[in-house]
Amino acid sequence: MKPQVKRQHHVWRRYFLPWANDKKLYAYIDKKICRPNAINISVKSYMYELKVPNEKEIELIKILFLDESNKNKIVVENNKKIISCYEMASLLKQDGETNEIVDLYLRNSIEYSHEKLENDFEVIFNKMMKKDLSFYENTDDRIVFYSWLSTQSLRTFGVRQKSIERINKNNDVDVSSSWAIISVLLASELGLSLFLEKPKRPIFLIENKTDITFLTSDQPIINLDARDDGHSPAHLSWYYPLGPRLALLFPEPGKHEGLYGKVLDLNQVDYLNKRVIDLSHAQFYADSQMTIERYVENDEKFNFN
16 A cells, blocks of 8 residues: 655646756745745645535536536546545545545545656656657657646646635535545546647747746646636647746647747747746746846735736
């Protein structure tokens, strides 16, 4: 049996290392510049713990993920397997079952699924850092790639908070107990949707050779087409900094063409960094204090969304 993992990262712990020197990077936290350890950020105790869902949660999960009238049958069958394990563990817990396996499942099953995907994605990440996009022509690698982008974009603490609040407001359902599994199911369906797109979307690596490096944040994958009013955007163009000098762009076809295929200028780097800040949850990070100061210096009204 695997051991319990209490400290659960909502951003892959390996991800921040390209910005670090001696394992430390620069961060803007609580309106202060500090220098934390790169592997000790974006982490919370039992971040992905599942608890006993209420009846409204169960009903909403069934509507969202088990309705064969508007979903692929294979997708529904896969969702059933995931949900049935959760239902069984929840019922045992509700009945006062103290079985160690039940507790391990509720606290760590989602964490283990993220860990497996991280291990699979690391091979792709290392290739991208070497500016090698050949993996994108391999079907299995492309599945991992889509799964990673979808999962990482939905697993963060900021998305968790906003999603729980929005669902509660719009549907009068508190999904706090089950959000971890809901996010996995949503990511799975989003990844499949991207995989089935014809023709497949192109991907681009964009290099930054300006005097200002790329920022990243506690929401590292952002949609450049996100709306400022909080409503769902009509398009999906993911921007994913891979390091201070390299980033991935996965745009909606025909959008953001000025960001790839040519050398970025300072205005474009500023645009991307400001979008990172605007769409962060509570913190953002850089490889130098100077880069952070560029965006917060003399700005007393600076605050996060």
